[in-house]
Amino acid sequence: MTIRFDNRVAIVTGAGGGLGRQYALDLAARGAKVVVNDLGGARDGSGGGSPAAQAVVDEILAAGGEAMANGASVTDADAIFAMVEEVKARWGRIDILINNAGILRDRTFSKMTLEDFKLVLDVHLMGSVNCTKAVWELMREQAYGRILMTTSSTGLYGNFGQANYGAAKLALVGLMKTLALEGAKYNVRVNTVAPLAATRMTEDLMPPELLAKMGPETVSPAAVYLVSEDAPTSVILNAGAGGFEAAHVTITKGIHVGADEMTPETVAARIAEIRDRTGEVVPDTGAGQGAMALGGQR
Template sequence: MTLDFTGQVAVVTGAGGGLGRAHALALAARGAHVVVNDIGGSRDDTSPDSTPNTPAACVVAEITARGGSAVADYADVTDHTQVTAMIGRALTAWGRIDILINNAGILRDASFRNATLDDFRTVVDVHLMGAVNCTKAVWEHMIAQQYGRILMTTSASGIYGNFGQANYGAAKSALVGLMNVLAIEGEPKGIRVNALAPLAATRMTESILDSAAAEALRPEAISPGALFLVSPDAPTKTVLGAGAGVFAVSEMRESRGCFLPDDARTPEDIAAHWPQISDFSRLSSTDSTTAQIRNYVGMQKSTA
């Protein structure tokens, strides 16, 4: 089945280059009206681009040259007022919002020892609060139309960790938590929420990749995964890793664990039972806080 986004309206943040540009071009090629959002700055977001040939405008020009439909928008995702205005302009132009891809981000890499708190706050503000602002701005509209697809952009740094990226990893991990909750709240409203964990050669990674790795990790190889995750038949509450043509699902797992009675619940008892507690050959079916409570209480009752 060919995925067709004809008539759908998509907002892609940080779409002036790299992954966002690739997502925007791919969506437009399949018929979507695309809001190409990009504040247009340097890699660390310190010099917004206010020239006529902004990155966002250049992507729009690429799309329209190929017969697609797109507009540029320069809202700062950390400013909820600007984001709300951006969504308002999209609704005025096309009447609905079907897809939001939260892709905008920055890097301020440093070991935790050397990182400043200001940089930490800035990274969290752009990645996490930027996604929150944009999602909040589209949420009620998606509920009203009983349809919506939202994609967070997480990272292996947030899932597994990476030296020198405590701020980035914390923000990216938080986006998985946001996805988990919104997927639960959105499901009865026709809204599906997923996360993409890309390994891509972009201006954010250009200083650490050689030419061979950069070619293998080109953004265009990742966008098919993004489009699948915002398609009508997309799953929900799913983290998809993507890079160099490889696609893989990441999951948070929980061992079955074991119940320790009141008279055997000391730190020493935990140490003694650690092989059983940490045994991942037996997995719990936990997929929510409610399920975890049910499992834990059920295990306690079964041994009472």
């Protein structure tokens, strides 16, 4: 079955280039009306005012699609809420939000300023919060919504020199997990993609021969699926270079001991058993994990 987005309205942030541009083009090609949001700043978040968003809109229009440009910063909640009102006035609804906008300010933690740490969190985490909050009630009211967060291998597994980026990206997984639960009865599904892509964010982080295999078009299939009508919810998909994998936050069977054994020495003596991944599971919720611990159901 071909995935289509006819009569759907999508907002894609950071869509002036790279992954966001690809998402916007692919959604439009499958029938969606697309809001191309991009501040037009540099990779580190400085500057702005680039015509990049309008250029992508022009591509969509030339191909026979419908689109509009928006230059609001995702860190400016008032501007984002104004964008949403403008979209509602024009097209009457918003069905899809892809939180893609991001910046990098890479340094080791010892050399990183608190300003650089906070700015990366503001763009990735609070930017996604601002955009999601702006569409959340509308999606609940219309009993339909598909929201996509963007994490990364740094958030899931860590990378040297990216403490700020990793903190923001894993926070988005936690946000997604809770929103997926809260949105379920309203048919609002929330997922996360972890891209491995050649964009200006990664152009000097990987060798050219690897980047050549990692165009944004290798990630977009996962993103497009995760905002489709039949998408699951609370899923993390890694995507890039032809690979698609699901990432999970798992828990081992561990151990369950009595009061007389609840000591640091017990943990030290049995740490290998605690960390043994044989039979590990994925709890449905945080409360579910707590119930396992309280009940000793390992």
